[in-house]
Amino acid sequence: MVDKKISVIGLGLIGGSIVKALKEQMNITNIAAVDNNTESLNQALEEGYIVKGFSKLDEYIFDSDIIFICTPVSITISYIKELKDNVKDNCIITDTSSTKGRIIDYVNSLDNPPCFIGGHPMTGTEKTGFKSSYAHLFENAYYILSHTKSSADSHMDTLCKIIKGIGAIPLILDAQLHDEITATISHVPHVIASALVNLVKNSDSEDKKMQTLAAGGFKDITRIASSSPQMWENIVLSNSEKIKKTISDFIETLKSFMEYIDTNDSKSIYNFFESAKAYRDSFSDNQKGLIQPLHELVVDVVDKPGIIGDIATLLGQNGINIKNINVSNSREFEQGCLRITLPDSDSVDISYNLLTDKGYKVFKI
Structure with missing residues (x-):
């Protein structure tokens, strides 16, 4: 895979994270990007994640082995229209859009479509842009892939290797499902x-x-x-x-539920919450989903001078980067008053152990 020539169209959160993951986790260096944001292109070039950057499609892009289109659905279809008659025969085109049906239907409507595989990494954050991207965004996240009439099993195998290489878990699904x-x-x-x-x-x-x-x-x-x-x-x-x-x-x-309230049906109200709790509690904590989890701890502490500084110092001395720390004034249904926001799940686990070892009462969100 290190010899593949890969292009990424759209250097936002997802596209930026793809180029970073390809470089850092798979050692792929021949990566080009297309984006109308020159600031993002320049940053990716300066940081060494891409070798070439373009504001529009170029012959260099057409010569790619794999092309990731990381743009909204309507824009993705426009790019497919431009790529379909210009890429080489063995080029695999894929996308990262949150919906698959419209794109897959368009590709399947073409008389002679390029090799296209629908893609959707089931991860993300509320942040946007290349500046918010990071290489481990896809780790342990499901990455949905959907066949089209122009994609062979060999193409899917190649893309699955890439997806696994950036830390994600490929899962092949029908586009409508x-x-x-x-x-x-x-x-x-x-x-x-x-x-x-x-x-x-x-x-x-x-x-x-x-x-x-x-x-x-x-x-x-x-x-x-x-x-x-x-x-x-x-x-x-x-x-x-x-x-x-x-x-x-x-x-x-x-x-x-409103009927349960109107009829004072306490049993149905109880069952409504009980069944939801049981099903919610059965969810795995080990996989990422479409909605990014909170990497937060809540600490039950006494309000006294220096307590925040003590906790921040303890974590900082152990290499933990605190993204935010604040006192929660509205604490209904919360088990402590000090909220600590951390960058990832590993930091949460390490911080939890450090704080509990010091005698603090700590809760994971």
């Missing part, structure tokens, strides 16, 4: 999170009491509402039917 799953576990949850935030915004008083108290748990369950509006507009429009179906199912669930 993929879109049904993502509508339920990612797309509609983002709609709901944004709806909850807008509910508070529209219900709040002039003195912003709701906003003041909307911390702790509310802030956590609506964290994904901070994602890019442009990206989510594109996702919703490209998977609209499946999202509408899932929203309808969700509304029926809420209607049933």
Whole structure:
């Protein structure tokens, strides 16, 4: 794989993380990129992640062995249109869009399509841009791949090796099934999170009491509402039917719950929460999903001078990079008052052990 010539179109969070992972984890050096953001291109060049950068498609890109298109769905299709008659016959084109059906349908509608495999890394953050990308974004994350009529098993095997090489777990799914799953576990949850935030915004008083108290748990369950509006507009429009179906199912669930309240059906109310808890508790902690987990600890501490400094010093002396540390003033359903945000799960585990060894009562989010 080290000899492959790879191009990445779109140097945002995903595209930037791909070029970093290819270089750092697979030792692939012949990487080019296309992006209309010259700042991102220059940074990738200066840091040695790419050998060439272009603002538009070029003959150099057409000569690639593998091309990753890391752009929204509508833009991805535009790039496929431009690539399809210009790339060499054995070039594998793939994408990273959150929906697969529209793109796969377009490729399959072509009389003589290029070798295309739909792709979707099931990971990400609320941050955007090359500056937010990092090489281990894909580690232990499922990476969905979907066949088209122009992709052979040998092409899929090649791409799977790349996906494994950057630390992800390839999983081959039908495009329509993929879109049904993502509508339920990612797309509609983002709609709901944004709806909850807008509910508070529209219900709040002039003195912003709701906003003041909307911390702790509310802030956590609506964290994904901070994602890019442009990206989510594109996702919703490209998977609209499946999202509408899932929203309808969700509304029926809420209607049933309202009936439990109206009839004072305590048993059904209990079962509603109990079944959700049992199913939620069965989820694996070892895999990444579409919604990035929080890398946070909550520490139960007494409010006294120097306590934050003591904890920060302990972690800093052991090589732990603290991204944020703050006192939580709204602590309903929380088990401590000091929140520490860390860069990754390894830092969480190390910090947890360091703090508990020192006698602190610590809880993982």
